[in-house]
Amino acid sequence: MTPPRSAFGAPPQGGAPSGPAEPDPRLPLGKSPSIPLLDVKDFSLEFRTRSGTVRALEGVNLSLRKGEIVGLVGESGSGKSVLSYALLGISDRAAKVTGGTAVFGGLDLLQADEPTLAGLRGREISMIFQSPRTALNPIRQVGLQIEDVLRRHAAASGPDLQTSLRQRAVQALRDVAIADPERRIAAYPFEMSGGMCQRVMIALALACKPSLLIADEPTTGLDVTTQAAVMDLITGLARERQMATLFITHDLALAADYCDRIVVMHAGHAVESAPTASLFASPRHPYTARLMSSTPGARSTIASLQPVPGQLPDLRREDLPACRFAERCERASPRCRSERPVLDTSQPHAVACWHPMHEAAPAAEAEHHV
Ligand SMILES: Nc1ncnc2c1ncn2[C@@H]1O[C@H](COP(=O)(O)OP(=O)(O)OP(=O)(O)O)[C@@H](O)[C@H]1O
Numbered sequence: 001m002t003p004p005r006s007a008f009g010a011p012p013q014g015g016a017p018s019g020p021a022e023p024d025p026r027l028p029l030g031k032s033p034s035i036p037l038l039d040v041k042d043f044s045l046e047f048r049t050r051s052g053t054v055r056a057l058e059g060v061n062l063s064l065r066k067g068e069i070v071g072l073v074g075e076s077g078s079g080k081s082v083l084s085y086a087l088l089g090i091s092d093r094a095a096k097v098t099g100g101t102a103v104f105g106g107l108d109l110l111q112a113d114e115p116t117l118a119g120l121r122g123r124e125i126s127m128i129f130q131s132p133r134t135a136l137n138p139i140r141q142v143g144l145q146i147e148d149v150l151r152r153h154a155a156a157s158g159p160d161l162q163t164s165l166r167q168r169a170v171q172a173l174r175d176v177a178i179a180d181p182e183r184r185i186a187a188y189p190f191e192m193s194g195g196m197c198q199r200v201m202i203a204l205a206l207a208c209k210p211s212l213l214i215a216d217e218p219t220t221g222l223d224v225t226t227q228a229a230v231m232d233l234i235t236g237l238a239r240e241r242q243m244a245t246l247f248i249t250h251d252l253a254l255a256a257d258y259c260d261r262i263v264v265m266h267a268g269h270a271v272e273s274a275p276t277a278s279l280f281a282s283p284r285h286p287y288t289a290r291l292m293s294s295t296p297g298a299r300s301t302i303a304s305l306q307p308v309p310g311q312l313p314d315l316r317r318e319d320l321p322a323c324r325f326a327e328r329c330e331r332a333s334p335r336c337r338s339e340r341p342v343l344d345t346s347q348p349h350a351v352a353c354w355h356p357m358h359e360a361a362p363a364a365e366a367e368h369h370v
């Protein structure tokens with residue numbers, strides 16, 4: 001899904017720089033480590049389309065604390081991007097929030113008006129998109145694109161604003177390890193490699209030192225070495241700045257290498273959330289277990305890799321089972337089809353499943369609940 005507009009407060013592709021800065025209601029973020037920086041509860045969203053209503057997210061629970069790096073993983077179409085665009089208020093026009101809250105620093109992002117969200121985007125919450133070449137303005141020098149963001153959020157000020165903006169933009173490029181930033185600042189995206197463009201995207205996203213970064217498949221299309229360098233860069237800056245980071249990927253192994261915690265999504269449901277080590281030591285949701293056995297690791301062989309059975313259900317269906325994994329799950333019982341299990345994010349290792357792995361046989365449960 002292509003993002004409909006820029007999440008950085010920067011002008012959309014080919015557009016002119018934006019107008020004056022929005023008012024600056026900086027939020028008292030991350031004051032208490034016990035309060036999540038972002039707390040998404042029971043979030044549901046659907047798309048009203050000509051071919052039917054796509055129930056893209058249902059009852060999603062997710063939280064992030066200051067400085068935490070959380071991986072959001074799941075197959076293509078599981079709702080990872082839809083969730084992140086909705087948090088930034090950049091959803092497609094066909095999207096309709098049908099329930100829930102997403103509280104960020106005391107503000108419900110799902111209820112906030114556009115001027116408030118525009119004031120947060122790029123300053124408190126930033127996003128790195130999958131494809132830097134389409135997210136960057138191809139006809140504007142990269143330095144000017146960074147200056148646009150800084151100007152919009154008044155992150156640079158003083159009597160000589162232009163000099164200050166330029167210095168900040170050079171520093172932003174230096175922060176992402178771009179060599180010779182004084183010269184590179186005048187480059188256009190087409191003059192840069194894919195890895196370099198992704199570094200510029202990171203510089204743009206982090207220029208105003210946001211409290212929350214959403215990185216949507218930030219390394220897709222990059223070779224393995226550049227992928228590792230980009231991931232090292234993002235997570236290194238996140239640790240240094242205590243920035244909460246939601247790292248979206250379909251690559252469980254990559255998430256395992258870099259994330260403190262992993263949230264697994266399936267067909268618009270968040271189904272498991274656990275510290276990375278705990279998730280890998282003991283996956284509790286049958287889908288997570290299947291995802292793991294389909295993910296290549298250092299010791300896997302072709303024979304040991306097992307694809308997840310079946311496909312994601314069509315989210316336009318009226319007769320979706322309550323647990324949307326039920327038609328792919330060996331442990332399914334009648335209860336799974338009629339009653340949606342909820343993810344309790346107050347638990348360190350939470351699972352939304354009536355018959356989690358390592359627990360009672362589902363057949364007994366099934367009889368009990370029929
Ligand atoms: N504008 C739209 N109109 C209708 N359905 C949409 C729209 N955008 C997304 N969807 C549907 O919402 C669901 C979730 O899509 P989403 O793009 O969030 O998946 P994803 O997990 O990010 O997948 P990927 O790994 O391929 O990026 C899919 O079924 C998708 O077809």
Ligand code: SF4
Pocket residue numbers: 285286287323324325326327329330331332333336341352353354355356362
């Ligand atoms: S709730 Fe039931 S169908 Fe869903 S994953 Fe758990 S056991 Fe399988």
Ligand SMILES: [Mg+2]
Pocket residue numbers: 001080081082216
């Ligand atoms: Mg996506």
